[in-house]
Amino acid sequence: MADKAQYEELKSQLSAVGSVTRWLMRGLPVGLSRSSAAVLEVLDRHGDLRVGELTELLAVDASAASRYVTQAVARGWIERSLDPLDRRSRILSLTPAGRDQLDEVSERLTHVLAERLWDWSDEDVTGLTDLMARLRSSFDDQRNGVW
Amino acid sequence: MADKAQYEELKSQLSAVGSVTRWLMRGLPVGLSRSSAAVLEVLDRHGDLRVGELTELLAVDASAASRYVTQAVARGWIERSLDPLDRRSRILSLTPAGRDQLDEVSERLTHVLAERLWDWSDEDVTGLTDLMARLRSSFDDQRNGVW
DNA sequence: TATTGTTATACTCTATAACTATA
DNA sequence: TATAGTTATAGAGTATAACAATA
Numbered sequence: 001m002a003d004k005a006q007y008e009e010l011k012s013q014l015s016a017v018g019s020v021t022r023w024l025m026r027g028l029p030v031g032l033s034r035s036s037a038a039v040l041e042v043l044d045r046h047g048d049l050r051v052g053e054l055t056e057l058l059a060v061d062a063s064a065a066s067r068y069v070t071q072a073v074a075r076g077w078i079e080r081s082l083d084p085l086d087r088r089s090r091i092l093s094l095t096p097a098g099r100d101q102l103d104e105v106s107e108r109l110t111h112v113l114a115e116r117l118w119d120w121s122d123e124d125v126t127g128l129t130d131l132m133a134r135l136r137s138s139f140d141d142q143r144n145g146v147w
Numbered sequence: 148m149a150d151k152a153q154y155e156e157l158k159s160q161l162s163a164v165g166s167v168t169r170w171l172m173r174g175l176p177v178g179l180s181r182s183s184a185a186v187l188e189v190l191d192r193h194g195d196l197r198v199g200e201l202t203e204l205l206a207v208d209a210s211a212a213s214r215y216v217t218q219a220v221a222r223g224w225i226e227r228s229l230d231p232l233d234r235r236s237r238i239l240s241l242t243p244a245g246r247d248q249l250d251e252v253s254e255r256l257t258h259v260l261a262e263r264l265w266d267w268s269d270e271d272v273t274g275l276t277d278l279m280a281r282l283r284s285s286f287d288d289q290r291n292g293v294w
Numbered sequence: 295t296a297t298t299g300t301t302a303t304a305c306t307c308t309a310t311a312a313c314t315a316t317a
Numbered sequence: 318t319a320t321a322g323t324t325a326t327a328g329a330g331t332a333t334a335a336c337a338a339t340a
Contacts, residue, residue, distance in 0.1 A: 004257050004261075006269070006272050006273060006276065007256075007257040007260040007261055007264075007272070008253060008257055009276050010260060010272060010275065010276045010279075011171075011253070011256050011257065011260060012188060012192060013275075013276050013279040013280050013283070014164065014167070014168050014171070014279070015168075015185060015188060015189075016279060016280060016282075016283035017161065017164055017168075017279050017282060017283065018165070018168055019204075019205060019206035019283060019286075020161070020206070020282055020283055020286050021161050021162075021164075021165055022206050022207065022331090023206050023286060024158075024161070026331095026332085033305095033306065033307090034306080034307080035306080035307070038162060041158075041159060041162060042162075045159060050321080050322095051321070051322060051323095052320090052321065052322080055322095057166075058166060059166035059167070059169050059170050060169065060307085060308070060309090061308065061309050061310080062321080062322070062323090063308080063309070063310080063311095063322090063323075063324080063325095064307070064308055064309075065322095066322060066323055066324085067307090067308095067323085067324090068307095069322095070323085083321095086316080086317075086320095086321080087315080087316060087317085088315065088316045088317070088320070088321040088322070089316090089320095089321055089322080090321080090322075106155060106158070109154075109158050110151055110154040110155055110158065113154040113157060113158060114151075114154055116285050116286055117154075117282075117285055119285075120281075120285070122153070124278060124281075125153050125154070125157060126153060127274065127278060128157065128160075128275075128278040128279070128282065129153065129156050129157045129160050131271060131274060131275040131278065132157075132160040132161070132163060132164050132275070132279075133160050133163060134267075134271075135163075135164060135167055135264075135275060136160070136163035136164065136166060136167055138263050138264055138266075138267070139166075139167050139170060139263055169308090173308095173309090180328095180329065180330090181329080181330080182329075182330070197298085197299095198298075198299060198300095199297090199298065199299080202299095207330085207331070207332090208331065208332050208333080209298085209299070209300090210299090210300075210301080210302095210331080210332070210333080210334095211330070211331055211332075212299095213299060213300055213301085214300090214301090214330090214331095215330095216299095217300085233297095233298080233339080233340075234338080234339060234340085235297070235298040235299070235338065235339045235340070236297095236298060236299080236339090237298085237299075
C-alpha cells in the first residue's frame, strides 16, 4: 500500500488528465456535445442499455443521464424503446446515424492521440490504459454515499 | 507506436477516469467548488502564478480562469496582487486560509483514495501517476489550434 | 499594435427535488 | 411502498467576443 504523498500525487495527476480530456473535447464536431459523445461511446462499448445502467456507467445523476438521452434521441443518434419485461424501463440502442457520428469522432480522436503520443511505446500506452481501467473498477463497487 | 485499437481503448478509459474524478469531486466540502479546488491545488503545486500561467495549467479559457480567481479571492483563499514588473499582470498566491482549505480537502481526498486503492501495490500507484503525468506533458506543447 | 486580464453573454453540465407510471 | 425514469429549477463550468489597461 502506497503512502500519503503518493496519493497526493495521484490526485494531482487526475486533475492533469482532466485538462487533457477538456482539450480533446474542444475538438468535437459542432452539434455534438460532450454528453452526447459520452452516451454514444458507452452504448457502443456496452451494447444496448437501460437508462439506469447508463447512469451508473457515466457516474452522473439519473436526471442528467435522462437529459443526455433525450438530446441524443432528438438528434437521431439513439433509439429509446420500451422494455417488454418491465414497462417502467427503457432500452437504449445506437442507430446507424449514431454509429456514423461515433465513427467520425473516434477517427478524429484516435488520430490526434496517435499524433500526440507518437513517441510512446506500445507497452506504455497499454499500461496506462489498463491502469486507468483498473482505477475505474476500484471505484465501481459501493460507490454510493458520501465519502 | 501503438495501433488504432489501442488508442480507441485509451480514449475510452479517459472517459472512465472522468467518471472517477466526477465522483471524487462530489465529496468536496460545501462552499468549495471544483474550480476553486483546482486553483488552490495548482497554486500549491507550482507556487505563485500569473493568471496566464494558471490558464495554461488548467487548460481552460482565460475568461474562465479569471472568474475562478475572482471567486477564490472573494473567499479569501488567494491573493491577487500587482506584478511590479508588468502592471498589466497579476500575481496570484495562496493565503493561509487557502492553504488550510486545501489541506483539509487533500486530507479527505487522500483518505478516500487510500481506502479505494487499498489493494494496489506501490508500483501500480506510482506507475499510474507517472503515466498520467507523461500523458499531460505529451499534450503540453503546441496545444493550441484545432486538432 | 500586441498582450494581459476582465466582463458580458450564451450554452452546456450537474445535482436536488418533485413528479408520473409501473412494479 | 419501492423503483425507473422524466421534468423543473438553480447553480457551476466553459467558450466567444468585446473591452480596458499597459507594453
